[in-house]
Amino acid sequence: MDLGLGGQRVAVFGMASGIGRAIAEGFVAEGCVVQGFDRIAHPSIDTTVGDVTSTAQVAAFAAGFDRVDHVIYCVGVGSGKFGFPFWNLEPEDWPRVLDVNLTGAVRAAHAFAPKLIARGAGSMLFLVSVAGQMGSQTDPPYSAAKAGLINFVHCAAKDLGPHGIRVNALAPGMVKTDLNRAVWAAGQQRLDPAQRQDYDTWADEKIRKVSHLGRWQTPLEYATMACYLASDHARNITGQTLNIDGGQVMHA
DSSP states (O other): OOOOOTTOEEEEESOSSHHHHHHHHHHHHTTOEEEEEESSOOSSSOEEEOOTTOHHHHHHHHHTOSOOSEEEEOOOOOOSSOOSSGGGSOGGGSHHHHIIIIIHHHHHHHHHHHHHHHHTOEEEEEEOOTHHHHTOSSOHHHHHHHHHHHHHHHHHHHHHGGGTEEEEEEEEOSBOSHHHHHHHHHHHHTSOGGGOOOHHHHHHHHHHHHOSSOOOBOHHHHHHHHHHHHSGGGTTOOSOEEEESTTSSOOO
16 A cells, blocks of 8 residues: 655654654655654664653654644653552652643644644644553553543644644554563552562463453564554544554444
8 A cells, every 4th residue: 555655754753762763764764844842862863862741842843844744742651660559659740741741742743733834734643652541550650641641632633623734642552662671660660579470471360350452562563653643544534542452442
């Protein structure tokens, strides 16, 4: 299938590693011109090093685009603690998680919306999580932030739709990323040493419990879907949260 993305300009937040890196490289493979924003630089893709919690830095990144076709927000951070029950965390553990996962995405949308509106076409895609759809107790600040981002996607899709701009969310399930390893590490810290598991053992048991297909998802799967959603083949898809999760979350 020819996605027809060649020559299009794509801004990718959080593209130095994990799913974001796969998405950025996927757009490059489709012939797009990709510019990234991350705390560290991608080895081969033009990257602005910055922090999504800075409105000024995000705005400056957007100002560098004379034209943009698609904006992808792949940034995610957890509290670094095991949040079950929620009072294992302190209220002070919440603000940074909300700022990076939710308000950072809003900053990106604010910075790039005028450019997309001026063009009268294009798309935004935000990486959320199945945790934001089911109230995951593992990390309540992360779960709540992603739930808020899903709701913001609905708002943005309604506001930008009349301008010809589509806004969607892509929800990962279980992916072996640094964030997933951080969840494992936080959970192990609260166990007695005799009960602790190495990452591979924990991961194998976890995926059998939560996924009906019983297999891990891979960053490439999200890259493929992100490129499809940016293409004209998805011209009538907006305001949606698409799960690639092995059936972890099902809506009747």
